[in-house]
Amino acid sequence: MPRPDPAAATEPGITWYDILGVLPGASPERIQQAYEAKASLLRPDMISGASPKVITAASRAQEILDAARRVLGDPVNRKRYDEAAGFQRDGGGLAGTGGLPSDPGWGPSDFSFAGGLSVQSALGGLMAVTDWLAPHPRPSRRVPVPDLRGLFYAVCLEVTGRMGLAITAVRLTEHPMPVDGLVVDQSPLPPAKLPRTDALTVRVWHPPRRVR
Numbered sequence: 001m002p003r004p005d006p007a008a009a010t011e012p013g014i015t016w017y018d019i020l021g022v023l024p025g026a027s028p029e030r031i032q033q034a035y036e037a038k039a040s041l042l043r044p045d046m047i048s049g050a051s052p053k054v055i056t057a058a059s060r061a062q063e064i065l066d067a068a069r070r071v072l073g074d075p076v077n078r079k080r081y082d083e084a085a086g087f088q089r090d091g092g093g094l095a096g097t098g099g100l101p102s103d104p105g106w107g108p109s110d111f112s113f114a115g116g117l118s119v120q121s122a123l124g125g126l127m128a129v130t131d132w133l134a135p136h137p138r139p140s141r142r143v144p145v146p147d148l149r150g151l152f153y154a155v156c157l158e159v160t161g162r163m164g165l166a167i168t169a170v171r172l173t174e175h176p177m178p179v180d181g182l183v184v185d186q187s188p189l190p191p192a193k194l195p196r197t198d199a200l201t202v203r204v205w206h207p208p209r210r211v212r
Contacts, residue, residue: 016068024087046207060150142193153181164196176206
């Protein structure tokens with residue numbers, strides 16, 4: 001599988017640090033811990049019996065997590081990425097993702113690309129900081145809808161918050177584990193545009209709570 005371009009980005013405003021839920025100044029150990037914690041939610045036993053849409057989203061999530069680790073876990077790639085994105089490593093850089101929602105069962109989840117797409121082509125440049133992160137003196141009244149399918153819910157909240165969009169979440173799991181969820185579907189889909197402050201509806205899956 002081709003290695004991702006460290007300066008690449010797909011969805012505006014989503015960084016590799018967002019995907020792992022760490023700050024730009026995070027240590028290599030912290031990056032690996034964050035990767036392992038999120039990847040643990042995508043194990044086969046966690047998604048066993050889930051719908052095809054959930055399986056697709058989980059596969060996409062794993063590919064994105066793997067790509068994030070390849071960029072941030074390699075000192076050379078990470079340096080190139082930080083320089084391209086404008087992160088200040090010694091000063092802590094830009095703020096990372098916020099805390100998880102307080103509602104039990106919501107927490108970080110996954111990402112997956114169907115159809116055997118390579119990470120580089122499927123991501124299409126996912127993680128560079130774009131003008132979504134920069135101040136705009138005259139912000140557009142309508143913003144392009146990002147593709148959130150396969151994102152962890154906490155990342156989804158961070159990204160849409162920066163864009164000025166609200167989120168309406170529909171939980172798909174009746175008895176969810178108290179972990180972050182996976183965005184499986186959304187409405188509207190790209191390339192739609194929404195007025196700022198309008199809400200996107202996302203359908204979020206969690207691993208079901210195990211019955212003893």
